[in-house]
Amino acid sequence: MSMRIGYTELEAKVRGMIKEKRFIHSEGVVSVSRMLAERFGLSADDAAYIGIYHDAYRYSCDSATPGFCRVHGIEVFPEEEKEPMLLHGALSAIHFPSDAEGDVPEHFLRAVRHHTLGHREMGVYGAVLYIADYIEPGRTHLDCDDRRKILSGECLEDMILTIMEMQGAYFKRKGIEEAEVSRELYDFLRSGGRLQ
Numbered sequence: 001m002s003m004r005i006g007y008t009e010l011e012a013k014v015r016g017m018i019k020e021k022r023f024i025h026s027e028g029v030v031s032v033s034r035m036l037a038e039r040f041g042l043s044a045d046d047a048a049y050i051g052i053y054h055d056a057y058r059y060s061c062d063s064a065t066p067g068f069c070r071v072h073g074i075e076v077f078p079e080e081e082k083e084p085m086l087l088h089g090a091l092s093a094i095h096f097p098s099d100a101e102g103d104v105p106e107h108f109l110r111a112v113r114h115h116t117l118g119h120r121e122m123g124v125y126g127a128v129l130y131i132a133d134y135i136e137p138g139r140t141h142l143d144c145d146d147r148r149k150i151l152s153g154e155c156l157e158d159m160i161l162t163i164m165e166m167q168g169a170y171f172k173r174k175g176i177e178e179a180e181v182s183r184e185l186y187d188f189l190r191s192g193g194r195l196q
């Protein structure tokens with residue numbers, strides 16, 4: 001494989017793959033990802049590339065998706081088995097090199113794979129994506145105080161913990177059970193674990 005296509009080309013491709021509303025969300029994710037990457041000494045361009053692509057397969061999941069992911073060597077978690085929509089990040093990881101028409105670094109793939117449930121192997125770019133996905137300006141479930149509280153974290157790990165606590169409270173109200181991988185990530189970060 002070779003050099004992948006540039007951001008602008010990938011962005012145009014993604015625009016044709018998802019609904020307008022989802023595309024606007026993805027642009028919001030890109031701008032927050034750039035900001036976080038700059039703040040923490042990461043590549044803003046890489047974070048943007050991951051961000052614009054992360055939801056490209058948001059409308060492509062069906063009952064065949066868990067099996068398709070397994071065939072491609074992806075471990076499917078029980079919550080994803082039950083709710084295949086949760087696998088859209090896994091589909092992005094599978095299709096990323098072909099859509100980008102070239103080599104895509106492994107940490108890009110881990111980031112998109114794990115952006116929905118979170119995972120201790122998501123890496124720092126996965127952390128940036130996870131946070132940006134939750135706080136991008138189009139998200140109406142958050143107010144300014146929530147955003148400020150999350151962004152006041154001193155590191156990406158702290159921000160994820162704050163998000164997971166907010167989400168946990170929401171899940172509790174809705175009677176939703178947290179996925180086991182998400183719980184593992186939370187416990188890992190709580191005990192001082194760092195993403196890499």
Ligand SMILES: [Fe+2]
Nearest residue numbers: 054055115116
């Ligand atoms: Fe997503």
Ligand SMILES: [Fe+2]
Nearest residue numbers: 025054055133
């Ligand atoms: Fe998203």
